[in-house]
Amino acid sequence: MFEVTVAPAHEPIEVEPAREPQAYEALVREIGEDGACEVRDVFWSETCARLRLFRTLSLAQHHARIAREAHSLKSAAGTFGYVRLAALALRLEQSAEKLGDGEFHDLLDLMDATYAAARAQEPQG
Numbered sequence: 001m002f003e004v005t006v007a008p009a010h011e012p013i014e015v016e017p018a019r020e021p022q023a024y025e026a027l028v029r030e031i032g033e034d035g036a037c038e039v040r041d042v043f044w045s046e047t048c049a050r051l052r053l054f055r056t057l058s059l060a061q062h063h064a065r066i067a068r069e070a071h072s073l074k075s076a077a078g079t080f081g082y083v084r085l086a087a088l089a090l091r092l093e094q095s096a097e098k099l100g101d102g103e104f105h106d107l108l109d110l111m112d113a114t115y116a117a118a119r120a121q122e123p124q125g
Contacts (some may be wrong), residue, residue, distance in 0.1 A: 019118040023081025043080050044119070047073065051112055059096070059104045068097040082118045085111060 027036040050073050055065055074089035088111045092099075099107070 012051055018082070018084050018114060020081035020083050021077070022123070027079070040080060043076055047085075047115060051108070051115060054092075054108050054111075059099060063096040067093050070096065076113065081124040082115065084114045085118060088114055 027039070029035075031039070040098065048074055050069055053069060054066060054112060070089045070093035074086045074093060077083075077086040079091060088107065091125065092104075092111070096104075
């Protein structure tokens with residue numbers, strides 16, 4: 001699979017590209033065009049669902065689940081080259097227990113915007 005190094009939580013996220021275009025091509029080489037397309041569709045669907053799920057969870061009551069979901073998102077986003085989203089998910093994973101509600105919702109807003117920006121960079125077709 002495509003490997004990605006994400007910035008630690010204390011480094012600026014803006015240094016990461018929104019999307020690494022070679023990630024999908026690497027996946028195609030590994031599992032073929034049809035398989036990569038199917039897996040990417042699942043990634044998009046699951047990522048949208050996961051981003052919505054974060055908004056329904058209380059940080060105070062569900063910080064462990066939020067951290068687990070963020071960990072899963074980080075891994076999936078990295079596989080598909082959504083580098084900045086992976087870095088933000090890492091930040092959420094590492095800080096879920098310490099964030100205040102305002103910081104949590106600001107981070108979710110940034111994750112939503114980052115995902116949308118990366119999706120906009122996807123080739124059409």
